[in-house]
Amino acid sequence: ALVFGLIMWSVIFHRKSRGVEAAKWHESLTVEVLWTVVPFIILIVLAFPATKTLIKMEDTTTDVDLTIKATGYQWMWSYDYIDYGVNFYSKLAEESNKIRQVKSGMDPYENPNYLYDVDKEVVVPVGKKVRLLTTAADVIHSWWVPELGGKKDAIPGFINEMWFTAKEEGVYRGSCAELCGKDHAFMPIVVRVVSQKEFEQWVTEQGGTLPEVESEEVVAQASH
Template sequence: MKANAMVARVAAGLLAATASASAWADSEPVRWQLNMPEGVTRTAENAYDMHMLMLWICVAIGLVVFGAMGYSMYKFRHSKGAKPDVDFTHSTKLEIIWTVVPVLILVIMAVPATARLMEQYDTKGSDMTVKVTGYQWMWRYEIVGEDVNFISRLDRESDRIRQSGETPTAEANPHYLRDVDRVLVLPTETKIRFVITSDDVIHAWWVPALGWKQDAIPGVINDAWTEIRTPGTYRGVCAELCGKDHGFMPIVVKAVPRAEYEAWLTAQKAGDLAEADRIAATSVVPAKAGGEG
């Protein structure tokens, strides 16, 4: 019996340890998917576009470099009588070419990357602000100006399983360690500013489908923004090692149309948590590439 309990605890521990690494399993529903997800915000799309631009530039460079290597190895192989040019020292033209060309490539890559990076940090013109505070080991969400303030922590079922020594299964517990007791509900098609800090140690608020990660540092206010285009449920984790329960502070964001968000907000402000939870649990239009409906 002790051996079985030990195996169960090890299995649960492995699942917890890999929770952060596989945090966007919900955002990658396709098996054997090799590329990064496109996400559901402009920030995420910018990151994906830059990733693809860099990828194809690197592919082109690789084809040229390895193609030249292969040609040279074949054309000037020793078995065909090729002899090294011992008198060759350098070529000014070649040195200019292999200096100028990489500089141009870097400029081509840097200009759009810089523009998108500046856009990522431009929080001006936001329609609402959400304050996120990290704790060991939970998150506090405050809808600024709306008198909505609540704690979101690991859901009770996941917490029960991890402490009982049971072995969770994908069928019975599809979101083990990635569900919370209180979901952060946000409206779609709305520019939302996040201000992020911590009350104790350094945490990091990360929802991959939104396209960014922001550190939560005690005494420091970091900000970021998002505008979710597709309704759905998007999951994330704390991405900064913050203590023994680091793997047990997931993030769940549910994006809904404005009318549903207003209904949830009204229930929250009225203290009707049952109604707020019912709205948060109601299924929405399935999300594409970056979340779960």
């Protein structure tokens, strides 16, 4: 708006019909140096925090608390909790699946999480860095949960990775973000964030095993 305002002001008040003559001047080395150097300095200054942030965004190896492998299928996800021995399939919840059927006679508006409910949720501890490995068994999918700030393609034959840390307990919903066939719209993702104690209890209930954590005393002795 400011630029267009200045342009209109110049056109109206500095037009030839008002007797205004164009200024006659040649190049200015000082001006040219300024409009080259100043933007360059600004870009350099911005590059440092931007680079630091980008490196942190892609750092999937430092201080990782939990690693989960997500595999996309037509049309569901499978999850493998590395180091915990927990794995399962997660697909559209039965109620949503019934509602979506033609002539089901059911009102989707009566289900607040229609098409965003699953039969088995991903469970992670709050405040922990979760490393997510994504791949696919058939076509390209994409794991996406907006509130967790992550979206990563799941490609057959490749393993992509990303990480997220949920700051608050609760339920976070997402879906496949890559058109993957006729039931693409029915491939939701639900992540439940719980306390560390609840997470450990959940792992035990799933028949998994908790990795052994060395005590601070053992770690201190090993470092000497």
